[in-house]
Amino acid sequence: MPTSNKASHAWIFGDNIDTDLLAPGAYMKASLSELASHCLEAVNKDFAQQVKKGDFVVAGEAFGIGSSREQAAQALVELGVSAIIAKSFARIFYRNALNLGLPVLVCAEVDKISKADQLIVDPIAGVITNVTTQETYQCDPIHPELMAIVNAGGLMPFLKAKFARQS
Amino acid sequence: MPELMSPQTLAQKIIAKASGKSHVSPGEIVTCKLDLVLMHDSSGPRRVKSRLEELGAKVFDPNKVVLVSDHFVPATDPESAEILALTRRWAQENLITNFYDMQGICHVMLPQQGHLKPGMFIVGGDSHSPTGGAFGTFMVGIGATEMTGALATGEIWIKVPETIRININGQLQKGCSAKDIMLHLCAKLGMNNNYKVMEFAGDTVADMPMYERMVLCNMSAELGGKTGIVEADQTTIDWINNTGETAAIDALDWVSDSDARYEKVIHLDASQLIPQVAAPHSPENTHPVTSFENITIHQAYIGACTGAKLSDLKMAAAVLKGQKVAKGTRLLIAPASTKTTELAAKDGTLAILTEAGAIILPTGCGACAGMGAGAIANGENCISSTSRNFKGRMGSPESNVYLASPYTVAACAITGEITDPRQFLEGELNANIK
Numbered sequence: 001m002p003t004s005n006k007a008s009h010a011w012i013f014g015d016n017i018d019t020d021l022l023a024p025g026a027y028m029k030a031s032l033s034e035l036a037s038h039c040l041e042a043v044n045k046d047f048a049q050q051v052k053k054g055d056f057v058v059a060g061e062a063f064g065i066g067s068s069r070e071q072a073a074q075a076l077v078e079l080g081v082s083a084i085i086a087k088s089f090a091r092i093f094y095r096n097a098l099n100l101g102l103p104v105l106v107c108a109e110v111d112k113i114s115k116a117d118q119l120i121v122d123p124i125a126g127v128i129t130n131v132t133t134q135e136t137y138q139c140d141p142i143h144p145e146l147m148a149i150v151n152a153g154g155l156m157p158f159l160k161a162k163f164a165r166q167s
Numbered sequence: 168m169p170e171l172m173s174p175q176t177l178a179q180k181i182i183a184k185a186s187g188k189s190h191v192s193p194g195e196i197v198t199c200k201l202d203l204v205l206m207h208d209s210s211g212p213r214r215v216k217s218r219l220e221e222l223g224a225k226v227f228d229p230n231k232v233v234l235v236s237d238h239f240v241p242a243t244d245p246e247s248a249e250i251l252a253l254t255r256r257w258a259q260e261n262l263i264t265n266f267y268d269m270q271g272i273c274h275v276m277l278p279q280q281g282h283l284k285p286g287m288f289i290v291g292g293d294s295h296s297p298t299g300g301a302f303g304t305f306m307v308g309i310g311a312t313e314m315t316g317a318l319a320t321g322e323i324w325i326k327v328p329e330t331i332r333i334n335i336n337g338q339l340q341k342g343c344s345a346k347d348i349m350l351h352l353c354a355k356l357g358m359n360n361n362y363k364v365m366e367f368a369g370d371t372v373a374d375m376p377m378y379e380r381m382v383l384c385n386m387s388a389e390l391g392g393k394t395g396i397v398e399a400d401q402t403t404i405d406w407i408n409n410t411g412e413t414a415a416i417d418a419l420d421w422v423s424d425s426d427a428r429y430e431k432v433i434h435l436d437a438s439q440l441i442p443q444v445a446a447p448h449s450p451e452n453t454h455p456v457t458s459f460e461n462i463t464i465h466q467a468y469i470g471a472c473t474g475a476k477l478s479d480l481k482m483a484a485a486v487l488k489g490q491k492v493a494k495g496t497r498l499l500i501a502p503a504s505t506k507t508t509e510l511a512a513k514d515g516t517l518a519i520l521t522e523a524g525a526i527i528l529p530t531g532c533g534a535c536a537g538m539g540a541g542a543i544a545n546g547e548n549c550i551s552s553t554s555r556n557f558k559g560r561m562g563s564p565e566s567n568v569y570l571a572s573p574y575t576v577a578a579c580a581i582t583g584e585i586t587d588p589r590q591f592l593e594g595e596l597n598a599n600i601k
Contacts, residue, residue, distance in 0.1 A: 016358060016449060019294075020557040024564075025537025028209060029239065029246045042564035062359045062391055066557060067536075068210060068294040070310035091361055091393055092294055096310035145196040145324065155312045156218060159319060163222055 007118035007131045008054040008082060011047055013040070015060035019093065022064065022072035035071055036078040053080030056121060058113045060086065063104075064093020073097040083121045085110055085128060085139070098146060101154030105139040112137065123150075174424035176330040177396055178364040181305040181421070185288035193329045193430075198322050203231050203282060205291035205299075205306075206314065207273045209238035209538075212257035213250050214292075214311035215318060226261050227321030233265040233282055234258050235273035238538055240531040271504025271530055274298035274385065274472035278377065279506055281410030285399035285421035290317050295472050295554070296394070297365075297387040301380035302406070303399030303421040305364075308388070328393045329430035330364040330423075335371040337438030342589040344482060345379040346474065346552065346572035348435065349386035350443040354453035356433070358391045363430065365395040366423065371437040372397060377406045378478035385473050386554050389450040398422040442588055444550070445570035448558040456575055459585040466549040467492075467580035468561075469573055470501035470528070471535035474552025479503075479573040480511045483552075484519040486577035486591045492524035493583030499541045501528035525580075534561050543568075550579045 021042050027035040040047045057076060063086035064072055073096040076084065083103040087110055097104040103123035113119070118131040126139035142150055152158035175183065175190060183191045185199035206212070211234060219225070226232060234254070242248035251268075258266040267276045274295050277283050285303030290296070292314045299306035307325070309317065317323050335348060348371075365387040372380060380397045387395030397403075399414075399421045407414040442456040469475055469483055480502060492498045500520060502508040508530065511517040521527065528534075534541030535553040542562035543549045549561055549568050556568035569585065578588035 018555075018557040020537070020555070020560040024559055026542070026562075028536075028538065029250060042559045062361070065358055065391060066294060066555060068292060068296075068308040068310050070210070070214065070312060073310075088359055088361060090391060092308050092310055095313055099310065099312040099316075143196065143326070155316055156221065159222055159224075159316055163224060163319075 006054060007120050008056055009052065010056045010058045010113050010115065010117045010119050011044070011051060012113065012115045013043065013057065013059040016062050016065055017043070017059050019064060019066035019069055019072040023069050023075050028069065028071065032071065032074060032078050036075040039075040039079060048079060051079050051081065054082045055080065056119050057081050057084045058086070058110050059084070060110065061088045063089050065090040068092045070096045070100070073100050073102055077102050083123055085113070085121070098150055099155035107137055107139040109137040174427045176364070176366060176427045176429065177303065177398055177421060177423045178305055178328060178330050178366070181286055181288055182325065182327055184286065191327045193327050195327045196324055197327060198324050199288050201231065201290060201317060201321050201323065202287040203233065203289040204317055205233050205235070205273055205277060205289065205293070205296065207234070207238055207293060208236040208240070208250055208254045210292040210311050210314065212254045215315045216253070216257055218312065218315040219319060222315070222319055224319035226318050229262040230264065232263050232318070233267070233277060234263050235267045235271070235276050236269055237272045238532045238536060240269045241529050243539065269530070271506065272472045272532055274381070275476060275503040275507070278302060278381070278406065279410065279504060281407060281412030284407065284414060285403060285418045286415070290323055294388050295385050297392065298381050298385040298472060300384040300387070300394050300396035301377060302403055303397065303418070305394060305396065307394050326362065328362050328364045330366050331360065332366045332368060332429040332432045333435065334432060335367065335369040335435045335437050337371060337436045339371065339437045340441065341592050342442050342574045342587070343440050344572045344574065345375060345382035347440055347443040348437065349383060349389065350445050350450060350453040350570060351440060352435070353386070353389050353445065353450040356390055358389060358449065358451050360391045363392050365390060365392045367395060367397050373400065376478060377402060378476045381476070382473060389554055442572060442575050444575060444585060445556055447556055447567040447569065450554065450556065450570060456571070456585065456587045462569070462585040463548055464496055464550050464579045464584055465547040466541070466543055467496060467498045467576045468534055468541055468549055468551040468553065469576055470499070470533055470541070470551070471553040472503060473554040474573055475501055475503040475507070477507050477510050479552055480507065480516050480520065482573035483577040484516045486574050486588050487523040487525070487581065488519050490523050490581045490591065492580045496580055496583040498523070498525045498580035499528050499534070500525045501533045501541070502530050505530055537561055550576050550585065552576045
């Protein structure tokens with residue numbers, strides 16, 4: 001899981017950001033880049049067009065609720081989002097994101113983050129630094145058992161290493 | 168060791184067996200062996216094929232995989248046709264004998280074909296995988312990378328969940344169904360019951376046919392739960408025996424210990440419930456049908472794993488018998504499996520629906536997932552027997568989806584607006600549609 005010291009822009013969303021908003025069904029058979037260009041358009045028309053590599057998505061409760069479609073997390077990876085910070089995550093989305101190497105951080109203090117705040121996120125330590133407001137926020141730690149997958153950069157690199165050891 | 172003696176919920180018992188332990192506790196992370204894996208055409212071969220090749224891995228046991236094409240069926244353009252062709256090739260190359268091609272929706276095909284047995288630990292590449300919990304299994308949804316790992320290793324890690332027991336007692340009123348219970352629970356419990364197992368119990372559940380228990384577990388997904396589960400009983404055994412399969416001798420042992428510890432226990436008096444409707448754009452935005460006035464309905468949709476089984480078609484028929492769909496409203500029905508259509512044709516249900524003016528669509532996930540026929544336009548209102556009404560799910564981001572039972576959806580089709588179905592059920596004894 002990448003750690004960056006460079007501050008990036010926060011995009012703010014509310015509660016219950018569902019997988020149909022993230023990966024609309026009408027584009028599910030399209031290419032990942034086309035699907036990603038419609039990511040969250042029903043709630044923020046500018047997001048997919050203007051989000052920059054390294055930016056953060058900040059949201060409320062139950063982020064990623066709904067379908068098991070992995071493209072919901074993959075679209076955010078495709079757009080360059082470097083981490084999602086939310087009060088809580090839907091469980092399949094949470095696993096999908098970590099499996100793809102996209103850091104997902106549970107943080108009770110997300111309401112203190114405002115639109116366009118510049119953040120530095122350390123997903124391993126679970127610490128968010130808000131450069132704009134000079135605050136720091138603590139995130140819930142990722143379960144130690146999951147850190148093996150996280151540290152490998154996702155489930156595929158983790159499995160590759162596992163299969164390499166077996167052969 | 169007192170820990171080993173402590174009572175367990177049904178979910179804990181299944182996880183303990185699958186992880187080779189005598190006992191598991193909530194919060195513990197364990198690795199479980201998979202008894203069965205379910206995949207469909209959208210999240211299945213097209214997403215896992217290249218990854219398995221990248222790993223140089225083979226399917227751990229082709230006989231433990233059930234593959235269903237239900238999302239992009241029937242093909243509507245060259246892209247969906249290619250996805251289906253890839254699915255078929257992959258099934259053949261990987262010797263997947265349990266491949267159901269365009270025969271029904273995966274969550275309905277599994278029990279219809281007798282694949283579900285109490286005590287099984289199952290993963291499915293779809294968020295409505297909890298449906299299988301109605302048969303006393305522990306079944307959870309996973310994404311495609313996770314599926315790659317499951318297929319390659321035959322195992323998955325899981326955090327042992329807490330269980331919430333939902334005791335439902337009392338006889339459902341006329342025009343009410345498991346769907347109304349679940350919509351009501353979405354409003355009452357919210358959609359953020361993450362990582363929890365919803366265990367449904369009580370007299371109302373014991374009296375429910377399997378189709379209705381499936382709705383309870385199916386919509387555990389909308390509660391945000393890890394899965395839903397119902398203890399096995401004679402109704403479960405009878406279902407399995409009717410499929411031509413045989414339930415194991417220990418099938419009835421798959422129940423929670425009477426003194427098992429639950430995170431909480433919720434009580435619901437089903438006899439007090441009236442038909443429920445979820446307003447846009449969330450299942451938790453549910454209110455009694457009587458609180459909706461002058462909401463025009465352009466499309467009434469009966470479909471998907473949640474709401475197009477034989478029982479659902481019968482509920483719609485009970486309302487639509489001798490009635491006509493309103494001018495300006497279209498009633499679309501996509502039966503959950505070809506077998507459903509066959510049985511509905513045999514028993515006269517289908518004729519009641521078509522005589523009322525219903526348009527029968529191909530079997531598949533279809534418009535529920537915004538994928539097949541039946542998409543809705545900007546500004547249109549659809550009432551649907553499906554499980555999700557997220558913004559834009561069934562078509563235009565500026566369309567509105569209301570959720571209700573098949574009874575209520577059918578009543579709305581007759582009047583062209585949101586309508587209490589009970590007025591169309593005079594004299595009907597419909598509480599227990601089997």
